[in-house]
Amino acid sequence: MKSNLNDDDSVWEELTLNEIVNGKDSKHIGLISVIRQYVNDMNVDNNIAVAVERYLRLIQGRASGELMTDARWIREFVTTHVSYKHDSVVTDEINYDLLVMIDKLQRNEISCPELLGE
Structure with a gap:
């Protein structure tokens, strides 16, 4: 008996670390996209935005294997x-x-x- 959504195998999909971090397609946009949108919505100081973007690029490169x-x-x-x-x-x-x-x-x-x- 399935008691909740977590028991339904159809809601799960295996993704690589790269896909989780950088995204896969329009359905799986990736954590980096979510963080960028959050930073944009927060209207942070430009210096902070530049620093965050530098870290995000580092994380993207590490997740993809480029770095x-x-x-x-x-x-x-x-x-x-x-x-x-x-x-x-x-x-x-x-x-x-x-x-x-x-x-x-x-x-x-x-x-x-x-x-x-x-």
Whole structure:
């Protein structure tokens, strides 16, 4: 016996993370579209709107796979490091170089469009 709408399998549809975040079609517009509409309806200050849009683009890129996740970026950094021996050991040297790179990214001393977008 079906007691409520949640028991009806016809109301459920499997979507990828990309489809949930970025949308699939006119029936599934995606969370980003909902947030953009909300920000527009709120009439926020232009500086805030620009900052929110920057974050939304980052989230869109990560959800679609266009941008690397932090974990993927770290894995690629480690596995392509000149000292990595493909033995699953992250040496002190690799770890130090990784932390230096992260610090430079945080300080905007270097860019990393594959991780953060343009």
